[in-house]
Amino acid sequence: MTYGLGPGEYEVLFAAQGGVCAICGQTRRTRLDVDHDHATGLVRGLCCRLCNRKLLTAARNSPAVLRNAAGYLEAPPALRFLGPRYHIENREE
Ligand SMILES: [Zn+2]
Numbered sequence: 001m002t003y004g005l006g007p008g009e010y011e012v013l014f015a016a017q018g019g020v021c022a023i024c025g026q027t028r029r030t031r032l033d034v035d036h037d038h039a040t041g042l043v044r045g046l047c048c049r050l051c052n053r054k055l056l057t058a059a060r061n062s063p064a065v066l067r068n069a070a071g072y073l074e075a076p077p078a079l080r081f082l083g084p085r086y087h088i089e090n091r092e093e
């Protein structure tokens with residue numbers, strides 16, 4: 001048993017996910033993380049390190065927060081309320 005998966009189950013899940021992170025869809029040379037719900041222990045799927053350890057953690061494992069993040073990127077409040085404003089790193093105006 002590894003992170004709640006029985007023998008061969010990682011490979012079955014990996015193939016079912018098409019060999020990519022279940023969230024961002026990127027392929028990884030190293031093994032994907034076995035992501036699980038820390039409250040219940042439920043194994044959710046295979047994710048890359050960035051999605052598992054940064055994205056889900058920053059989003060507090062909340063579907064609502066992740067939906068808000070998608071809406072935020074699609075309709076940024078500064079663009080809606082102020083119009084286009086630009087800031088590019090290392091370029092002083
Ligand atoms: Zn990912």
